[in-house]
Amino acid sequence: MSLFTGTTTYYRQFRPGIPTDVAEVLDRAAPARPDGGRRLLDVGTGTGLVAEVLLAHFDDIIALDNDADMLAAAESALRPKLPTASHLSLVESTAEDFIPPSDWQAELVTICRAFHWLDQATVLNLLDWQVAPDGVVAIFGDNSFWAAGSDWKEAVRDVVKSFLGEERRAGSGTFQHHNRPYSEIMEESPFNEVEEVRVPVERTWNADSIPRLPLLHLLRRSPSLRRPAEGV
Numbered sequence: 001m002s003l004f005t006g007t008t009t010y011y012r013q014f015r016p017g018i019p020t021d022v023a024e025v026l027d028r029a030a031p032a033r034p035d036g037g038r039r040l041l042d043v044g045t046g047t048g049l050v051a052e053v054l055l056a057h058f059d060d061i062i063a064l065d066n067d068a069d070m071l072a073a074a075e076s077a078l079r080p081k082l083p084t085a086s087h088l089s090l091v092e093s094t095a096e097d098f099i100p101p102s103d104w105q106a107e108l109v110t111i112c113r114a115f116h117w118l119d120q121a122t123v124l125n126l127l128d129w130q131v132a133p134d135g136v137v138a139i140f141g142d143n144s145f146w147a148a149g150s151d152w153k154e155a156v157r158d159v160v161k162s163f164l165g166e167e168r169r170a171g172s173g174t175f176q177h178h179n180r181p182y183s184e185i186m187e188e189s190p191f192n193e194v195e196e197v198r199v200p201v202e203r204t205w206n207a208d209s210i211p212r213l214p215l216l217h218l219l220r221r222s223p224s225l226r227r228p229a230e231g232v
Helices: 006-013 020-031 049-054 068-081 120-131 151-164 182-187
Strands: 040-044 062-065 087-092 106-112 129-143 193-198 214-220
Touching: 006 068, 020 049, 020 106, 020 129, 040 049, 040 214, 049 068, 049 106, 062 068, 062 182, 106 120, 120 129, 120 182, 182 193
Parallel strands: 040 062, 040 106, 062 087, 106 129
Antiparallel strands: 129 214, 193 214
């Protein structure tokens, strides 16, 4: 049983999809290949929202999550839309335990709305071997109503707290998070060239949804710090 057991239906129904403008930023960030083929590793895929919007841009995709129900929802959403010549693998694993196929390296790794759940330094170090030498790691999400200040967001927080208490909840426990900026963690990793991109998105909202602004961190290795080839 994972932290998200029982939440799959709500995630698929209420979590906003990934805007095409964000998909275009990700597509441009990942290196091109002469044969046109590229690999995508989507970490914490959930119900497959990131992989879904990138299906047309990558022909070999591994979507990773540690919740079987989330992966089943992703399978149902992605498989019918998968281009004929593309390959999709849905893998039940944590990011910390994932081992890619032999000689498999991604041009792009996406971690959307999930980086805060990971052992961040460990995962970034592991990705050093899972990403192509010129590949990119994209860590992105939305402005949270827990952090951003405005009258309506404070009203939402008050409603949530009236039901669940003052502390932010995570499953049966509380949400534990450090106060260090993600940029510091990234700069200490093998992917220490950090580019921050804000993508404004216009959405129409009602009382059942919460507006957010996607924020992307695109990570590349510094040429002087690239790992040596195996055996060197």
